[in-house]
Amino acid sequence: MSLSRSDLEAGNEQTRLLEASHSGIKLTTLSEDELQRSLDETLQQQPPNSDIWIFAYGSLIWNPLITYVERRAGIIYGWHRRFCTWMILARGTPENPGLLLGLDRGGSCRGVVYRVAAADVPSELLLIWRREMLGGVYVARWVKVFDGTQEFQAIAFVANRQHPRYAHQIPLTTTVNSIATASGKLGSCADYLMRTVEGLMAEGIKDRQLLLLRKQVLAKQQALLVSGDRFTLVPIYGQQP
Template sequence: MSLTRADLKTGRLQAMVLQSSELTPYLLSEAQLQASITTTLQAHPPNTDLWIFAYGSLIWSPCFKFVEARVVKLSGWHRRFCLSAPVGRGTPENPGLILGLDCGESCCGVAYRIAASDVAAELQLLWQREMVVGAYIPQWVKVFSGEQAVEAIAFVINQQHPLYTGSLSLEMTIESLATASGQLGSCADYFLQTIDGLATVGIKDETLLFLRDRVIARQQSLFDAANLSDASH
């Protein structure tokens, strides 16, 4: 399960946040979201197409209209499970983990080109999804498709946000990915859909594949333990 375009239009994500006392204080108002869009667009020529850099769920579930997609490379940032998710893909008791762009290294993703005529409407939907609690910072970055470079908006992690997990241990990362689940489905499904989405466009992320093997092993161990417990009763 994932957020749909209809979900974003009806405010489903905002409604989920309002159900969580942990997240409600961080919910951005419509005015705050629009102010963020306006500030971001100050660096963009008006009435021109705009590029968005996708590195996680926006690859397999973009939910916005675009007229072109390219596989690109971004330097200076890497994909990382560094955002706690007490709703959506987890619960307050067992938060999930969501990908963010954290400082350093590099990663490949997909750049989507939004037509100039669609920029205003599509960015509103995108901000309602990515900026709902201000856990990301919209930032202009330079991405490369071969030798060709384009400026794109990327949602990088806000390291000052309370949901930023910082230097979460490998063991805790694996445990969250293997066990957390919320109203939008399991964290493991989100994780595996991201790997599949990357593979669909020819991107192989070795770090995610390393984590995948360990997450699957952890899920298997929990399954075996549950079966053993049932058999002993």
């Protein structure tokens, strides 16, 4: 299954995390009031009643769930896309955690930017905050986006290096094994990778690191399949197994 707009509107993400906490999985979450305060503080850095751009680099590309009036490709500098946050619920478990993409320091990142109309900012950005900021693994910050002809400010969700689930300098073999084998209530980590690669390629963006990682994950899955180990086999997104 995938996250849906109705999940965000109903606050089902909060419910999932609360249920996980009651099941013994230790998760720290922000309340609805804390999410709203965080959103308000972020928006104070821009003129009131203005359109807002959101920079997407992972699942927001292939599953945005928000109402927007414009979508285009863009690049930011000073941040790069990396699997740098452990997932123990959505696409992993405490016993076999998955990995989530974040923006980490250094380099550059090509992605997609969405322009949300001023009238829709209060409702649409609250949905994004419920999705991205609930667990505290991201920090919302303004970044400069270049689209080839102009530069503008957008909100990006960067990795929170102070969070306990931040994955700092993990070996490539660990990353590959986690993505190849981990799955949770929202599906497998491999599916998340495949969809992101396909979403980027649909925009004309070839992320060499993700393409190499996809190749390594598929090879790992094939090796596990041959050895008889159990895991969720995920084909390249859009193809049937």
